[in-house]
Amino acid sequence: MRFTSQTSSDGVTEQLFALPFAFGEIPGVLWTPDGDAGTRPLILMGHGGGQHKKAPGIVARARRFAAECGFAVVAVDAPGHGDRPRSEEHDRIIAEIRTCAQTGGELTPLIAGFHTLLTGQTVPEWRAVLDAVQELDHVGAGPVGYWGMSLGCGLGVPFIAAEPRVRAAVLGLNGAETSAEAAAQITVPVEFLVQWDDEMVPRAASLALFDVFASAEKTLHANPGKHGEIPAFELDSTLRFFARHLG
Amino acid sequence: MRFTSQTSSDGVTEQLFALPFAFGEIPGVLWTPDGDAGTRPLILMGHGGGQHKKAPGIVARARRFAAECGFAVVAVDAPGHGDRPRSEEHDRIIAEIRTCAQTGGELTPLIAGFHTLLTGQTVPEWRAVLDAVQELDHVGAGPVGYWGMSLGCGLGVPFIAAEPRVRAAVLGLNGAETSAEAAAQITVPVEFLVQWDDEMVPRAASLALFDVFASAEKTLHANPGKHGEIPAFELDSTLRFFARHLG
Numbered sequence: 370m371r372f373t374s375q376t377s378s379d380g381v382t383e384q385l386f387a388l389p390f391a392f393g394e395i396p397g398v399l400w401t402p403d404g405d406a407g408t409r410p411l412i413l414m415g416h417g418g419g420q421h422k423k424a425p426g427i428v429a430r431a432r433r434f435a436a437e438c439g440f441a442v443v444a445v446d447a448p449g450h451g452d453r454p455r456s457e458e459h460d461r462i463i464a465e466i467r468t469c470a471q472t473g474g475e476l477t478p479l480i481a482g483f484h485t486l487l488t489g490q491t492v493p494e495w496r497a498v499l500d501a502v503q504e505l506d507h508v509g510a511g512p513v514g515y516w517g518m519s520l521g522c523g524l525g526v527p528f529i530a531a532e533p534r535v536r537a538a539v540l541g542l543n544g545a546e547t548s549a550e551a552a553a554q555i556t557v558p559v560e561f562l563v564q565w566d567d568e569m570v571p572r573a574a575s576l577a578l579f580d581v582f583a584s585a586e587k588t589l590h591a592n593p594g595k596h597g598e599i600p601a602f603e604l605d606s607t608l609r610f611f612a613r614h615l616g
Numbered sequence: 617m618r619f620t621s622q623t624s625s626d627g628v629t630e631q632l633f634a635l636p637f638a639f640g641e642i643p644g645v646l647w648t649p650d651g652d653a654g655t656r657p658l659i660l661m662g663h664g665g666g667q668h669k670k671a672p673g674i675v676a677r678a679r680r681f682a683a684e685c686g687f688a689v690v691a692v693d694a695p696g697h698g699d700r701p702r703s704e705e706h707d708r709i710i711a712e713i714r715t716c717a718q719t720g721g722e723l724t725p726l727i728a729g730f731h732t733l734l735t736g737q738t739v740p741e742w743r744a745v746l747d748a749v750q751e752l753d754h755v756g757a758g759p760v761g762y763w764g765m766s767l768g769c770g771l772g773v774p775f776i777a778a779e780p781r782v783r784a785a786v787l788g789l790n791g792a793e794t795s796a797e798a799a800a801q802i803t804v805p806v807e808f809l810v811q812w813d814d815e816m817v818p819r820a821a822s823l824a825l826f827d828v829f830a831s832a833e834k835t836l837h838a839n840p841g842k843h844g845e846i847p848a849f850e851l852d853s854t855l856r857f858f859a860r861h862l863g
Contacts, residue, residue, distance in 0.1 A: 563836075565827075565836075576823075579838070580812070585840070586839075586840075586847070587839070587840060588837060588838070588839050588847075588849075589810075589812075589836070589837070589838035589839075590835060590836065590837055591826070591835070591836035591838070592833075592834070592835050592836075593832070593833075593834060600833070600835075602835075602860070605856075606853070609852075613849070
């Protein structure tokens with residue numbers, strides 16, 4: 370794990386890193402409260418499709434997790450996103466998704482196919498990132514949570530199902546098509562966000578994914594609005610959810 | 617408005633009252649923080665079917681609204697419940713609902729019929745209660761919220777649609793059958809609770825009622841479990857919801 374930069378503002382330290390791994394270096398970012406060493410809860414954040422590890426929605430949430438809860442937070446670029454190279458197959462699928470979204474076609478099978486393509490790579494990558502980050506003095510092997518919407522949910526579900534260190538997850542904006550089988554193996558507490566007027570994920574597919582989680586504690590929060598329009602008060606709820614289960 | 621008893625514990629004053637009205641006296645209970653005069657937010661609480669104004673789920677929530685938020689809280693017995701007389705028609709419908717629940721029949725039309733029977737009476741009753749309580753020095757004409765599950769939701773929806781003083785509502789455990797038309801007239805913020813495995817209200821009917829509220833801010837919280845098994849953390853959410861909209 371190689372750190373390439375470190376900055377601090379408003380009590381939160383941000384470190385960019387690159388982690389060598391089988392499919393090439395994984396570029397990532399780690400946020401921690403300034404100055405504290407010692408073990409703390411860790412949140413892994415999976416960004417949405419077309420976004421990257423420092424997308425505004427990721428940074429804003431990560432800084433609140435660190436500043437208000439004292440958590441460490443890590444985000445990495447998914448394959449084909451951010452600072453990572455895109456394969457020809459990535460390019461082809463992303464172009465198909467864009468065209469389909471513009472022409473009002475059936476998005477679900479395209480998105481499901483893209484998630485399936487990436488998952489074989491991202492599950493071992495997240496495990497490698499978790500191994501590396503938990504060895505740091507200012508993170509340590511504390512309880513782990515996962516946050517991921519949309520692509521970050523699609524890639525997160527198989528990872529959480531496979532990784533016993535993850536103890537709680539906030540997921541959403543994704544349907545049952547790709548990940549129902551893995552979701553049925555998840556037993557940790559889940560807070561699941563649905564946008565009631567989501568133009569990319571059919572409402573029934575979202576409800577079906579919530580239905581399949583095997584968790585004794587799972588809670589669905591649905592709000593009006595489109596795919597990208599999660600209301601601000603849900604972040605307050607996310608903070609309390611993680612504080613309750615990891616704090 | 618005639619007060620019949622007053623007690624205080626843990627910083628909360630509880631006053632029983634009887635309010636003369638067209639259909640006979642309305643028995644009620646008012647909770648307020650000890651000792652403070654002056655205008656404050658007021659929560660009206662509608663109990664579930666077969667319950668009453670001092671059912672444990674009402675009292676526990678009311679005391680937290682008063683103690684933690686400084687709100688006034690009022691609950692009354694619905695017609696045919698608690699200290700109020702039951703008509704022969706009440707007896708007949710309640711017996712039908714019980715038999716149907718035991719034999720696994722179709723509950724929805726019976727429950728809808730019961731709600732419709734009571735609503736013509738309860739909308740003017742709630743208005744009379746609100747008028748009377750807001751004249752008290754230790755309540756005043758502050759912002760008003762409504763909380764009601766199950767029967768309390770079925771009777772609350774037409775009341776909220778008709779009463780502009782209600783500015784926010786926590787509702788749930790009820791479907792679209794009785795109250796869709798009134799729900800479509802509601803524009804205030806709504807937090808709506810669904811029990812995912814509700815044995816009395818079909819899931820689709822609950823989701824349909826949430827769908828029809830005209831509120832720009834409405835949020836659905838669904839949790840696993842049966843009709844009476846709302847998880848404890850939802851009360852924390854309810855407190856924050858009312859504090860955000862009435863505080």
